[in-house]
Amino acid sequence: MGISSILIIGGKPGTFRQTARAPFKVTYVDDAGDAAAMVRDDEIFQLAIITLSKTGPAVLPLCNSLLEATPPAKVMLVAGDDELQEILSWLAGLTPGDINSFTRSTAPLPEKEKTVTSALPSRFEGLIGESPEMKKVKTLIEKIAPTGTTILLQGESGTGKEVLARAIHRSSARSDRPFIPVDCAAISGTIIESELFGHAKGAFTGADRSTLGMIRSADKGTLFLDEIGELPMNMQAKLLRTLQERAVKPVGESRIYPVDIRIIAATNRNLAEGVKNGEFREDLYYRLNAITIYAPPLRERASDIPLICRHILNRLENEGFTQKTISERALTMLSAYGWPGNVRELENVMRRATMLTNGDTIDTDVLSFESGHMLALEACDVNPGSMASHEKEAIQKALQKTSGNRRAAADLLGISEATLYRRLKTYSI
Ligand SMILES: Nc1ncnc2c1ncn2[C@@H]1O[C@H](COP(=O)(O)OP(=O)(O)OP(=O)(O)O)[C@@H](O)[C@H]1O
The missing domain is CATH 3.40.50.300 (P-loop containing nucleotide triphosphate hydrolases)
Incomplete structure (x- = not known):
């Protein structure tokens, strides 16, 4: 399921900026009634943090709605603004992966220390690479x-x-x-x-x-x-x-x-x-x-690519994508690419490949990137010709997935509509 979404009820305005760049969606609501209405309208929250000093008796029906939602949300009750402030500053330092361990450790009425300790991520969490x-x-x-x-x-x-x-x-x-x-x-x-x-x-x-x-x-x-x-x-x-x-x-x-x-x-x-x-x-x-x-560019530490790919696939699984593995051939192709956008670009390529793969294993046919950046192709069993055919296949799959909607296909492939048009012409699709 892996919904990286948090609902915060109550709290002083202006205290939320810390989570503005947190890597998950945060929704703030002042009123417990409004929050309950959102839950009834089938908005899904992974975690709800409720400030008791702001909610009064409306907290009970709200807790019921959250716990009975499908899937149920975890609920954390905090006494007032100071506690909320502390939790927010701490949330701002988490990654989406941390949220899972955090919510796993959160009981409806947690003991604060216990929750904090068990949710603390390891120092190098999210920093993948053994090169x-x-x-x-x-x-x-x-x-x-x-x-x-x-x-x-x-x-x-x-x-x-x-x-x-x-x-x-x-x-x-x-x-x-x-x-x-x-x-x-x-x-x-x-x-x-x-x-x-x-x-x-x-x-x-x-x-x-x-x-x-x-x-x-x-x-x-x-x-x-x-x-x-x-x-x-x-x-x-x-x-x-x-x-x-x-x-x-x-x-x-x-x-x-x-x-x-x-x-x-x-x-x-x-x-x-x-x-x-x-x-x-x-x-x-x-x-x-x-x-x-x-921070070394990815092309200078290509030996980290398989590890990072596995990490990304785990993250995508946590987000709700079905579990995938990646073929050796696809890894070889990824290792030959120049990665001008570094790990962020690799994440985009893997996300697209995951969406385009119907089976369990991501293969070269769903990898699409700028072939101008391919490196040392002779060093692997991939040649520029096959690269073009993989790109063509990826475009065809994207068009199939989006029932021929070119804008949606371009979004799925992570390229502009103009680039998609150029490629359609090049490959006579
Ligand atoms: N070593 C790594 N292991 C796993 N994921 C990584 C690694 N390095 C970067 N990422 C992921 O790549 C993405 C980009 O990372 P980040 O935002 O830290 O890059 P940046 O150098 O700060 O980029 P910018 O200069 O554009 O701000 C993030 O989603 C991050 O999780």
Whole structure:
């Protein structure tokens, strides 16, 4: 079944930002009656967290609806906002796989400590790879994670920089405190200051209550600044001051608040180049790259591909896909590919292949990717001609699955409609 979906009832507005990038769907509802209506309307939740101080007597019928739903949801009752806040910061650090172990360990009225301990994921969970390149990275993490040093993660998109950051957090003394990821590229320039540093009530139009901001939400924990190279110059200056003074000044406030955070920053750009071009502050660059870890691209650790594929297949099974294995021939083909999108692209290829495979075993006929990136084809029993025929077959299967709907087929194949049209012409389909 593997529904990665959580319902949260009650709680203070503004406390939920921590789970904004959590790798599962989170739905927030203020009112227990509304929540019960959603369950009656057949919305499926894997876990419901109910704040008792906000729900009153309506909690009983709601619990009944959740427990009687098909499949039944796990229910966790928390007393008030403080407990909810603690659980949310902890959820933000989980992966979809963790959710299963978490819910397995959750009784309707859990003892908090017991639940927390049994749900704690292992340090390197989600960081799959036994190649010499990955082993080097893991050894480095073991050495530097406990020191609390600021770390800069460099690597191409999709190489697993966020996975590495979570592993560092878990291996540190801060592991039971929040891990707050911030995608600097995804927050618009106008709100980034208040998102990061918080704001006072009335600081600007629409600021009807004060907020903590992500930096203070990460107090005693780890702040993961993804795509740091995209941070606007004025925010770079304010971040630098925060790091130097270990204090935050929210927008519209005159006072400053001390914070104790570990920073892990990540970028797929060459930051040193950015400094040279005047796009990134040199002082902040030196502050951030006390230690740099390079996330190796997948093509440089192709020996990890079979392990990662198995991991992805397990994850897909947890999401509700039927169990599949992968043929040796398909693995050989995957190992010959250049993976410009790294592990993220491999996940997409495996997801598509799983959807297109009717039997138990994923084979080469359902693997589709840009053949321009094939490597060393002569080293395996695959040649560019067979690659084209596999691609053609994958397109035909996708069109069959979508009853000829080209847009849906393009989505299934993970390519644009324009690319699909070009391929249809090329292969005379
Ligand atoms: N070593 C790994 N083992 C298993 N899965 C991985 C590994 N590395 C990355 N992934 C998976 O690949 C996907 C991309 O990882 P992640 O978001 O950490 O990459 P990233 O380098 O931060 O990408 P970007 O630069 O685009 O933000 C995620 O779904 C992650 O779970």
